Amino acid sequence: xxxxxxxxxxxxxxxxxxxxxxxxxxxxxxxxxxxxxxxxxxxxxxxxxxxxxxxxxxxxxxxxxxxxxxxxxxxxxxxxxxxxxxxxxxxxxxxxxxxxxxxxxxxxxxxxxxxxxxxxxxxxxxxxxxxxxxxxxxxxxxxxxxxxxxxxxxxxxxxxxxxxxxxxxxxxxxxxxxxxxxxxxxxxxxxxxxxxxxxxxxxxxxxxxxxxxxxxxxxxxxxxxxxxxxxxxxxxxxxxxxxxxxxxxxxxxxxxxxxxxxxxxxxxxxxxxxxxxxxxxxxxxxxxxxxxxxxxxxxxxxxxxxxxxxx
Amino acid sequence: xxxxxxxxxxxxxxxxxxxxxxxxxxxxxxxxxxxxxxxxxxxxxxxxxxxxxxxxxxxxxxxxxxxxxxxxxxxxxxxxxxxxxxxxxxxxxxxxxxxxxxxxxxxxxxxxxxxxxxxxxxxxxxxxxxxxxxxxxxxxxxxxxxxxxxxxxxxxxxxxxxxxxxxxxxxxxxxxxxxxxxxxxxxxxxxxxxxxxxxxxxxxxxxxxxxxxxxxxxxxxxxxxxxxxxxxxxxxxxxxxxxxxxxxxxxxxxxxxxxxxx
Numbered sequence: 001x002x003x004x005x006x007x008x009x010x011x012x013x014x015x016x017x018x019x020x021x022x023x024x025x026x027x028x029x030x031x032x033x034x035x036x037x038x039x040x041x042x043x044x045x046x047x048x049x050x051x052x053x054x055x056x057x058x059x060x061x062x063x064x065x066x067x068x069x070x071x072x073x074x075x076x077x078x079x080x081x082x083x084x085x086x087x088x089x090x091x092x093x094x095x096x097x098x099x100x101x102x103x104x105x106x107x108x109x110x111x112x113x114x115x116x117x118x119x120x121x122x123x124x125x126x127x128x129x130x131x132x133x134x135x136x137x138x139x140x141x142x143x144x145x146x147x148x149x150x151x152x153x154x155x156x157x158x159x160x161x162x163x164x165x166x167x168x169x170x171x172x173x174x175x176x177x178x179x180x181x182x183x184x185x186x187x188x189x190x191x192x193x194x195x196x197x198x199x200x201x202x203x204x205x206x207x208x209x210x211x212x213x214x215x216x217x218x219x220x221x222x223x224x225x226x227x228x229x230x231x232x233x234x235x236x237x238x239x240x241x242x243x244x245x246x247x248x249x250x251x252x253x254x255x256x257x258x259x260x261x262x263x264x265x266x267x268x269x270x271x272x273x274x275x276x277x278x279x280x281x282x283x284x285x286x287x288x289x290x291x292x293x294x295x296x297x298x299x300x301x302x303x304x305x306x307x308x309x310x311x
Numbered sequence: 312x313x314x315x316x317x318x319x320x321x322x323x324x325x326x327x328x329x330x331x332x333x334x335x336x337x338x339x340x341x342x343x344x345x346x347x348x349x350x351x352x353x354x355x356x357x358x359x360x361x362x363x364x365x366x367x368x369x370x371x372x373x374x375x376x377x378x379x380x381x382x383x384x385x386x387x388x389x390x391x392x393x394x395x396x397x398x399x400x401x402x403x404x405x406x407x408x409x410x411x412x413x414x415x416x417x418x419x420x421x422x423x424x425x426x427x428x429x430x431x432x433x434x435x436x437x438x439x440x441x442x443x444x445x446x447x448x449x450x451x452x453x454x455x456x457x458x459x460x461x462x463x464x465x466x467x468x469x470x471x472x473x474x475x476x477x478x479x480x481x482x483x484x485x486x487x488x489x490x491x492x493x494x495x496x497x498x499x500x501x502x503x504x505x506x507x508x509x510x511x512x513x514x515x516x517x518x519x520x521x522x523x524x525x526x527x528x529x530x531x532x533x534x535x536x537x538x539x540x541x542x543x544x545x546x547x548x549x550x551x552x553x554x555x556x557x558x559x560x561x562x563x564x565x566x567x568x569x570x571x572x573x
Contacts, residue, residue, distance in 0.1 A: 014566055052566075055404045056403070056404070057563070057569040058563060058566050058568070059564050078406075080405060081406045085404050090400050092401060093323065093392070094395075094398070095392070096326045107318070108316055109406065110406075136396075
């Protein structure tokens with residue numbers, strides 16, 4: 001399948017070669033039709049600079065960007081006509097109504113059947129009642145949804161979404177996630193997705209890239225990334241004396257600690273959890289509560305920011 | 312360049328205009344009040360109800376100055392409104408080009424300028440009997456030449472705002488006033504010191520206002536001045552465009568363009 005977006009050795013240095021800094025350092029990746037790629041990283045990692053280069057708002061120092069197999073630099077307008085972007089920092093004219101704003105953007109993208117498309121999007125994002133209100137008068141949640149409507153107006157083949165659910169109520173955020181998944185599944189839209197909500201990223205993204213200090217330091221499916229983090233934590237509450245538990249864990253060389261009298265926390269690989277629980281039960285330990293914390297993207301993210309992650 | 316996208320930029324400026332009291336005040340209220348002041352000063356100088364020759368020169372200057380002021384202001388303020396709304400970048404992640412955006416703002420500015428000049432001319436006629444219609448077929452020529460000059464200044468001011476950011480927004484409504492004392496707007500530039508006359512010779516306005524006064528007050532058609540102004544207009548627009556392209560390139564490289572909407 002032809003990649004919708006191909007990024008090759010993309011770099012951006014700000015300032016002079018001696019006193020400047022490298023914001024994006026030799027980044028390469030592809031994004032295929034119908035794929036949702038998460039772009040994560042701590043503040044200052046280079047995510048925003050990468051996205052702004054992908055949108056043509058910053059010129060790269062080196063590297064190439066291609067959309068639909070054609071270089072972005074020489075096919076800028078044709079590329080921009082087929083992609084779109086939504087972010088809290090790219091708004092629409094505040095002193096114009098929602099409908100008028102969408103009409104303008106529909107015109108700039110040469111959308112056909114404009115009125116119907118606008119009505120459809122306002123209904124989809126549940127902001128029909130804001131249509132004739134000035135944009136600045138909307139709540140931040142309504143603004144986010146109108147920006148999303150703008151991002152969908154041209155039926156893009158690729159959407160760059162930067163924190164698309166920030167400032168949304170949980171029910172509306174869930175609806176937006178559903179819309180994104182539907183676009184991916186039914187229309188094959190590719191999405192480059194950034195968010196600080198790791199659960200959301202795990203739920204939505206097929207693949208995740210994590211940036212740190214301008215470089216891609218990890219890239220895989222959310223599941224594979226979390227596997228590399230390793231241990232789960234099992235917290236067991238039990239009845240009876242703790243000596244039996246202590247001696248069993250020591251004998252099996254499990255890393256553990258007793259946070260409270262009859263509670264023990266054990267760090268171990270996920271696949272060893274059943275063995276631990278059966279082992280304790282066979283020793284005659286009466287387990288009254290079991291809590292299992294498996295590592296998620298949050299832990300991957302934290303281990304990267306602490307520098308303890310290995311590719 | 313897409314005519315369709317230019318039309319949508321025009322529609323965008325119209326939608327903004329109908330919701331923006333500030334723009335109404337800046338364009339129509341301020342220009343009319345300034346004209347009223349000049350009319351009453353002209354009457355005071357003439358010592359009666361008529362404005363006299365010097366007074367007519369002042370009033371003609373103010374009526375036609377509005378074409379320069381509104382035209383220039385619209386090119387720059389059109390971009391500033393987008394920056395203040397955090398929507399400037401949003402426009403340029405569509406297929407819209409900077410040239411299409413600018414042409415849209417120029418046309419919008421021209422329409423507002425013409426309305427401002429018409430209102431000013433009507434007020435001047437009502438209070439003094441001074442009729443710009445007597446300029447005949449040269450009237451649209453003068454207005455077009457002044458508009459072209461305003462576009463050149465507007466492009467340069469926009470280039471400066473891009474380089475300096477929205478902190479330099481005040482240039483949008485202040486820089487053009489540098490032209491007023493040296494650009495022959497209210498008086499012949501022969502009253503200026505020699506060094507300043509050399510600066511005045513660089514402004515198209517010097518020749519246009521001289522031509523307007525010569526035709527209106529003396530009945531002389533100064534086609535030479537009109538052609539000189541047209542040539543200088545082309546130079547100003549070209550220089551403004553080059554400045555804007557350089558500023559755009561620099562801000563796209565430095566990352567400042569992406570921050571214009573922050």
